[in-house]
Amino acid sequence: QQQVKQSPQSLIVQKGGISIINCAYENTAFDYFPWYQQFPGKGPALLIAIRPDVSEKKEGRFTISFNKSAKQFSLHIMDSQPGDSATYFCAASRTGYGQNFVFGPGTRLSVLP
Amino acid sequence: NAGVTQTPKFRVLKTGQSMTLLCAQDMNHEYMYWYRQDPGMGLRLIHYSVGEGTTAKGEVPDGYNVSRLKKQNFLLGLESAAPSQTSVYFCASRPLSSYNSPLHFGNGTRLTVT
Numbered sequence A: 001q002q003q004v005k006q007s008p009q010s011l012i013v014q015k016g017g018i019s020i021i022n023c024a025y026e027n028t029a030f031d032y033f034p035w036y037q038q039f040p041g042k043g044p045a046l047l048i049a050i051r052p053d054v055s056e057k058k059e060g061r062f063t064i065s066f067n068k069s070a071k072q073f074s075l076h077i078m079d080s081q082p083g084d085s086a087t088y089f090c091a092a093s094r095t096g097y098g099q100n101f102v103f104g105p106g107t108r109l110s111v112l113p
Numbered sequence B: 001n002a003g004v005t006q007t008p009k010f011r012v013l014k015t016g017q018s019m020t021l022l023c024a025q026d027m028n029h030e031y032m033y034w035y036r037q038d039p040g041m042g043l044r045l046i047h048y049s050v051g052e053g054t055t056a057k058g059e060v061p062d063g064y065n066v067s068r069l070k071k072q073n074f075l076l077g078l079e080s081a082a083p084s085q086t087s088v089y090f091c092a093s094r095p096l097s098s099y100n101s102p103l104h105f106g107n108g109t110r111l112t113v114t
Helices: none
Strands: A004-007 A010-014 A019-025 A033-038 A045-050 A056-059 A062-067 A072-077 A086-093 A101-103 A107-112 B004-007 B010-013 B019-025 B031-038 B042-051 B054-057 B064-067 B073-078 B087-094 B109-113
Touching: A004 A086, A010 A019, A019 A086, A019 A107, A033 A062, A045 A056, A045 A062, A045 A072, A072 A086, A101 B042, B004 B087, B019 B031, B019 B087, B019 B109, B031 B073, B042 B064, B042 B073, B073 B087
Parallel strands: A010 A107, B010 B109
Antiparallel strands: A004 A019, A019 A072, A033 A045, A033 A086, A056 A062, A062 A072, A086 A101, A086 A107, B004 B019, B019 B073, B031 B042, B031 B087, B042 B054, B064 B073, B087 B109
């Protein structure tokens, strides 16, 4: 119940295309869903996050779509750029002691010039 | 403002050796975490701390110990290293103030156990 599933494992997109990464969770107690971006040799950094009381959140070219009934959420990267090439992790957490985050296995995105 | 600093950046150990990884944060965060990152498995929580002098087990705590004697430091120890502990280790911190505050990660320590 603590798992977060993520797909695809890797993704290749042409410059200017749309990148879509999907995640699914089982624990309905989760109430915070962030996406992290990681470049080689660096630690993950928060990209965008959403709470379950909204169905979509947009920040620039990055959008999270959230489907509470299906227990799924996805990251859409519009007009993908080579600089977006990185590994993306979805995560989930629940409010409480320590508020531990459960991470998906990651998606390696390559945007071709 | 350095954020979260991890030392060392790289380390090679032989099976059975011990070592300590140091994490320091200068953001006055209450919560600190140790994760390990392995290919295809994402980030898995080893131990965490909700404040100075407190620690708790995460998802994969076996073979590791931690200490948080000072609020800004969180140490991860391997008493007898095993090849299965070859991984990239990340420390993270976040403030207590808001439930949706993000994790701030260090740049990792790459550990190889031969």
